Each structure stands twice: as structure tokens, then as C-alpha cells.
Amino acid sequence: MVAHDGRGGCGDYASYVDCAEAVRQLYVYLDGELTDDRRLEIAAHLDECGPCADAAGFEAELRAVISSRCKDRVPDSLIARVASAIAAEEACRGSGAAPSSAPA
Numbered sequence: 001m002v003a004h005d006g007r008g009g010c011g012d013y014a015s016y017v018d019c020a021e022a023v024r025q026l027y028v029y030l031d032g033e034l035t036d037d038r039r040l041e042i043a044a045h046l047d048e049c050g051p052c053a054d055a056a057g058f059e060a061e062l063r064a065v066i067s068s069r070c071k072d073r074v075p076d077s078l079i080a081r082v083a084s085a086i087a088a089e090e091a092c093r094g095s096g097a098a099p100s101s102a103p104a
């Protein structure tokens with residue numbers, strides 16, 4: 001008989017990281033901003049835990065799509081739109097036509 005102490009959700013041999021932690025660290029993990037140790041812990045959890053691995057896979061795929069799109073040239077129309085949005089915001093802030101949130 002194996003003594004399970006009932007801790008943890010999935011992955012019964014005590015990986016250091018539980019699901020909540022794995023999910024919390026997922027974004028950092030995918031950003032590659034974790035320490036090697038931490039990354040191994042998360043990777044080990046993803047290895048053992050289907051749901052978390054799915055979530056990570058989805059997130060990774062999403063990022064791959066986003067970053068491959070970003071490698072393409074950003075369309076000029078988008079740049080223009082962003083620039084004009086920024087300009088509009090600055091004009092709004094600078095013109096004294098401040099909304100009620102401005103302190104007197």
C-alpha cells in the first residue's frame with residue numbers, strides 16, 4: 001500500500017508545483033523569465049498533468065501565432081491608427097479639456 005497523504009490535485013508524486021501554481025507561473029514560464037529550477041518544476045508538472053499541459057500548449061500556440069504575426073511587417077494603417085490614437089489622447093490631455101478626474 002502506498003501512503004498518499006492526499007495533498008495536491010493531479011500528479012500524486014509530490015511535484016513541487018500544484019496546478020494553481022503551474023497556471024500562475026505559466027505566463028512567466030512561456031515568457032522564459034523563470035529561473036532554470038522553476039522552469040524545470042513547471043515543466044515537470046506539465047509533464048504529469050494533462051489539463052495544465054493542455055493549457056500550456058494552447059497558450060504556447062497562441063504566442064507562436066502572435067509572434068509570427070508580429071514578425072510580419074506591421075501594416076502602415078495600423079501604425080497610423082495607433083499614432084493617431086496616441087496623438088488624440090495627448091491632445092485631449094494637453095488641451096485643458098480635462099474630464100472630471102483632473103484635480104483642480
Ligand SMILES: [Zn+2]
Pocket residue numbers: 010018019020022045049050051052
Ligand atoms: Zn496541473
